[in-house]
Amino acid sequence: MVRMKSILLTLSLLVIAVGATAEASTLRKGPYIIYPNNNTEMTVLWQADETPGASYIEWGTTTGYGNSSGPLTESGNGTDEHQFTYVIPGLTPGTRYYYSVTVDSQQVAGSFMAAPEESVNSVSFYAYGDTRTIPATHDSVLDAALNNVDTDPNPDQVQTVMLHAGDWISSDIESDWQTEYFNRSYANTL
Numbered sequence: 001m002v003r004m005k006s007i008l009l010t011l012s013l014l015v016i017a018v019g020a021t022a023e024a025s026t027l028r029k030g031p032y033i034i035y036p037n038n039n040t041e042m043t044v045l046w047q048a049d050e051t052p053g054a055s056y057i058e059w060g061t062t063t064g065y066g067n068s069s070g071p072l073t074e075s076g077n078g079t080d081e082h083q084f085t086y087v088i089p090g091l092t093p094g095t096r097y098y099y100s101v102t103v104d105s106q107q108v109a110g111s112f113m114a115a116p117e118e119s120v121n122s123v124s125f126y127a128y129g130d131t132r133t134i135p136a137t138h139d140s141v142l143d144a145a146l147n148n149v150d151t152d153p154n155p156d157q158v159q160t161v162m163l164h165a166g167d168w169i170s171s172d173i174e175s176d177w178q179t180e181y182f183n184r185s186y187a188n189t190l
Contacts (some may be wrong), residue, residue, distance in 0.1 A: 024104035025052035028082070029182040031101040031108060039093040039115035044101065048074070048082040052104045057086050059099040063109070093117045094156030113155050122158045124149065129165030132180050139186035146188060 030046030044057055051074060060066035069086050076083040084101075091097060091114040100109040126145045131138040149160055169176040183189050 024106070025050045025055075025082070026106050027101070027103050027108060027184070028178060031057075031099070031110060032182075033110075033112050035115060036087060039118065040089070040091045042088045042091060042097070042112060042114065043085060044088060044099060045083065045085050046101050046103070046108075047084070048103045051082055055084055055101075055103045057088070057099055057101050059088050059097055061095060061097060063098045065098065065100060094120075096155075113160075116156050116159060120157055120159055124152065124158050124160045126160070126162040127165055128162075130167040131164070132167050132170045132176075135180055135183040135186055135189060138181070139183070139188045142188035 025048045028047045028049045031044050032046070034043045034045065036043045046055075048055065055072050055074070056069045057072070058065035058068045067088075072084050072086060074082050074084055088097070088099070093114055094116040095114050096111055097114060098109065098111045100107055126148075128141050128145075131141075145162065149155070152158055169180045178184075181189065
């Protein structure tokens with residue numbers, strides 16, 4: 001009986017050790033933000049390469065954040081999607097927010113400006129397209145647009161709109177989204 005307990009304990013420890021060495025999930029796409037047509041909210045989306053042990057978002061007006069979604073459950077229509085969506089509520093219009101998305105041990109940070117007050121009537125409009133096949137050029141165009149937005153002297157007094165005109169990727173293959181549009185090798189196309 002003692003020997004059986006010892007064998008079971010050894011097997012249990014082995015299972016725990018094997019499980020502990022499994023690779024952690026990582027980000028496949030994102031995080032990226034989408035304005036939900038409400039200046040007190042922002043939608044943040046990301047996709048993992050597999051079901052993570054933990055995935056959540058933190059945000060606030062400083063990099064100390066102060067707000068957290070808590071653990072999130074993946075969504076999506078397919079068995080290999082591993083998508084996450086979170087709507088950040090209670091934003092102050094025209095205010096810069098910092099956020100950090102965590103997927104297992106990987107953490108990716110960013111920032112955005114909440115949409116300005118509804119009374120703002122100045123618009124900065126950016127349009128670009130044909131981002132397929134040359135991710136370095138896509139990254140360069142985004143870098144220039146983001147630098148222009150970041151140097152606006154009155155960012156809380158301007159509505160900023162960026163339109164993508166088409167030819168996002170070469171085909172409808174998932175890997176093209178990862179290599180051509182959401183290429184993690186470039187700072188602006190995460």
